[in-house]
Amino acid sequence: MSFAIFSVVPRALVKPLAAIIVAIPAMLVLCARPAAAADLPVLKVGDQSLQTRGILEASGQLKDLPYKIEWFNFPAAQPLGEALNAGAVDVGGLGDAPLVFALAAGARVRAVAATRSNPLDLAIVVGPHSPLTDVASLKGKRLATTRGSIGHYLALAALKKANLSASDVAFVFLAPADAKAALASGSVDAWSVWDPYTALGESRDHDRIIANGVGLSEGLSYQVATEAAIAGKRAQLADFLRRVAIGQRWALTHPDEVAAMQSRVTGLPTDVLKTVYQRGQVHPVAIDDTVVAAQQRTADTYEAANVIRAHLDVRASFDRSFPLP
Template identity: 55%
Template sequence: MTNDFSALSRRRFAAGAFAGAASLALPTAALHAQSRPVLKAGDQKGGLRALLEAAGGLEGLGYDIQWSEFPAAAPLAEALNAQAVDSGPIGDAPLVFALAAGTKVKAIGANRSDSYGTAVLVRPDSQLKSAADLKGRSVATNRGSIGHYITLKAITAAGLQPEDVNLRFLAPADAKLALTQGSVDAWATWEPYTALAETSGHARVLASGRGLLPGLSYLAATDAAIAAKRPLLQDFLQRVVRAQRWSLRNVDAFSATLARIIGIPPDAAKLQFERRQQKWVPIDAKVIADQQGTADFYRQVGLIKQPLDVRGTFDLGFSAQG
């Protein structure tokens, strides 16, 4: 089937989405650049790099990390598809979209979090009170994103159909502007964008993902990277897991570092971190069943054209016991 990612994502990807990539390594890395392996790590705003830096999780690396940051899952998935990055964090719904589009990736680690911050937002003065009020209204979000997913879950739970809302597919920055300027009625997004919009007074939550979404996201890796760099990916995953545990014990320190790295106010950084309560979990039967439910829902609402059996999209050979 054809790739369902937006034309905007394609143009930004083609224009050089990786221009801001930076290498993180030991001070002697420059002397050994030809001998040290390189892991090309994709990231999303507020993601793994901030976590690892705050927790000291990049110390003692036996390889270099080349970071590329993306504003959302769709351009990250494009980068994985092009093998421009080896690995990156991606939510359950975007992973379904990527796999249905033929991207050769697998989930190698899974985490669960509170889904409240994956939400449909409206302006503070909006007259809309519930998801049912979105009938005939416009909602901005990324196509195939977790924001797209929460929009569809919220309106179908309220008895509406996908065609009852007017979806406008925009990147997060453009969607936020559209909401604040009044050119759309709602914006469906995720953390840290939700916390930033709330704490700045620009939006309030109309419908959250709590009780509607399984709260799953993954560390995904390309099939090629798994074949060639499995030890690096295993080490990287375990460093992320250890860093996550550290962050839950050091909320203030982590929130301050997160705010500095991703450029948002400390109160927004702390809010989104505290309420997510993200924890890495084994890829077990429950995780696979929940992921299958996401794929089945996307098939039900017509976003993917063929049934997708998710069992083959997990690599169970990695351990999240950091």
Template identity: 50%
Template sequence: MTHPSRRQFVARTLGAGAALALPAIGRTQARPVLKAGDQKGGLRALLEAAGALEGVGYDIQWSEFPAAAPLAEALNAGAVDSGPIGDAPLIFALAAGTRVKAIGANRSDAYGTAVLVRPDSTLKTAADLKGRSIATNRGSIGHYVTLKAITRAGLKPEDVNLRFLAPADAKLALTQGSVDAWATWEPYTALAEVSGHARVLVSGRDLLPGLSYLAATDAAIASKRAVLQDYLQRVARAQQWSYRNVDAYSAALARIIGIPPEAAKLQFERRQQKWVPIDAQVVADQQGTADFYRQVGLIKQPLDVKGTFDTGFALAAG
């Protein structure tokens, strides 16, 4: 049975998510419906900018989320069929019993997954975070990069004061001085840099594998496999288009998600995203993330990640 708070969450999400059905092409009777979750600056903006939804044979109902944690909650509740999620949030979702699998893998430069501080902050290195307050989303890639950064600097999780806030609240807390740092991801990192509100203290480059996924619920995989296969291929083709049309895509991204063009281009160019096959290296990197979360006590039981991938989905040819 769905917990009352989860029902309320789903109702809010679907009410505020501006669910849209794409224009019907041909006969609309009995068309499949894909309930697609998204995060700010994510797949919808990419697909629309690339014109990659032309001729789609199913309807898409979009729900946008500010971070991976509420998206994972929606997946768990069955409010969405699929959505983009980082490696660390996926571990949290799976450890919580969410019946979901990764059907596509994406690698990128992890620089923009970072711990930010105010421009005038005296903090210079990760070691300087000892005793300081850091805002981030629990279970997010921001949470993950924080723990990676401080443990590499010889600190323990209890050496910092983590405050779990949504991105908008975390940004406000940093700019107002109620926290010392904010651990976040793109496009929030680029937006904070371009606006002059923050600088990067520690980036995720060399700390994180730069993996994210297109995840889908077990139920959707069972009942909408062909739809999910088509959707993944459209996303992969749209990404290939975006790197052939950097200026056009950056401008469209800025317009669609409502951020300055220079921030859109900065976060896009430095991420260098690429959809890749789910191979042994992807699985090994994801296992490393799970093992690290177990090591620092964020998940209580060991998690074998091999069963959390569905490798039967093909990527579009380059």
């Protein structure tokens, strides 16, 4: 099997957990055809836990690229959003809540493509021997999550549904690697997180889910591009978004192939990754008024919880000029 790109994978990515928990974003992929490389434009793509890259490689969508892709891998959305804000990457995948967080921080970015997923993969988890059984039992407990993440959003929404306020728990804001270690050591009582961390914790450490995102999360995620990339790399960006949408549709009916490819890339167990793709059911959707309205609800939830300090009108954060293939 040949690919238009080859991997430059740090040694730390060989071990399963380290494959998805990296402290510093690293460029992982370079063009494999050095003779032509100097003449091709470059699209810098941010990824989370190598999931977009895995889908594109497995579906064959990285063949015959008319440009180079430089991949940068991130353990969570917050640092990816910071990289977009700094212009270090041109485009990257963010969930709905992290996009709100990035925009509130002043990022000059736009959502250029959207997906919906089944939010079973978004969950509040506890250790296997924890006495906690539901969200109500979190009152007075320490709850870890990453600030501004979809996990943070889930925690706020779940607490509200259980008639609790954010002040009824002690939020501990940690990166995923530190949150996992804190849960395992008992330094925190629960962790609000997302796949593949959720699936890995269930499989390897027998973590238990006490709440998930069904009925609480909009299940929206986006490919988010900088304004500079939209203006200066439009052709490359449009082609990339087309390939991503095709790959996502293909992955819906080929979870085994995607999981096998992702396992080779990350070192994570194939069965864990198959769970991620099967329960997520990520599929592309058009950016329409219903998507914009759902995004506004997410922004309003963050505003009400004082996660963002000012009202955010999300309509200006979308660019609908890239058609869904």
